[in-house]
Amino acid sequence: MYKIAVMGGADTVLGFKALGLDTYPVSSDDEARRVFKRLTEPDEKYAIIYMEERLSQTLAEEISEYNDKPVPAVILIPGRDGSMGLGLTALHNAVMRAVGADIL
């Protein structure tokens, strides 16, 4: 059985707690890095990690490591202070990588 994690600022993850997901509030970059490392360990069995967009910038390197592995899926979600559109940027990047041009 696999688990789903949500990591981000404390107020962003709050709502997801009510939905029954495992929430990991992080307040600093270092903490985010540590938490992400722990969540991606195979023993933890997290199949999906929803991550607040803001964190993806500090964790860009770590995230890209998991881009071509089947587990876990790191999915960006907008934070409390509105969408930064990074989720769509990730989509465009993937298209660029595959097609060689941004055709969307």
Add this chain to the structure above:
Amino acid sequence: MASKTISPTRMELTRLKTRLKTAKRGHKLLKDKRDELMRQFLEIVRHNRDLRTKVDEGLARGNRALSVASAIMSSDMLEQALLYPRQRVELDMTFRNIMSVNVPVYEFKTEVSDTADIYPYGFAQTSGELDDAIEAMSGVFEDMFELAQVEKTMQLLADEIEKTRRRVNALEYIMIPDMETNIKYISMKLEENDRSTKVRLMKVKDMVLEQTHKYNS
């Protein structure tokens, strides 16, 4: 593969010809694979974009409502209200094979099947905005899982397409032309050898005829 280093022998020629045939077949297959991957990929990308917009909107709505709720309620109360979730999600993962790429397929079960019954708190002490927030979020809940699945699939496919494209290009522009030049080089060298042997034989014949019969052509 520099054409200078190969030995112009008949054996090498046969070997190269078989290799060229394999390479050409591989090239065709890989090209087909790339085209099909690309088709599937574009489909998934479109789907992904729609889902992404939907989820982003839903979550933004939820976040807005949550912001209002946190303004009305004290943060302690808010935390308390959400502390023990009613809902539990169990996720099962299987793999699906798209053109030899293993992509995850998520299957999730929620413990509370009634979506109207997910609020983990009594309504007496919480504000209505909190209900709105939870409702908005649970509304895109299923889409979030699908988004995760589709987005992962997209990333894996993108990676595979990139690899396949490189292989196709390497075969098309490097391997196959190289082998063709080598084959040409060997066959020309062999023909040249043939001709020189023939000329040598004719010359020897002339010499022999002249020696034995004093015959001068």
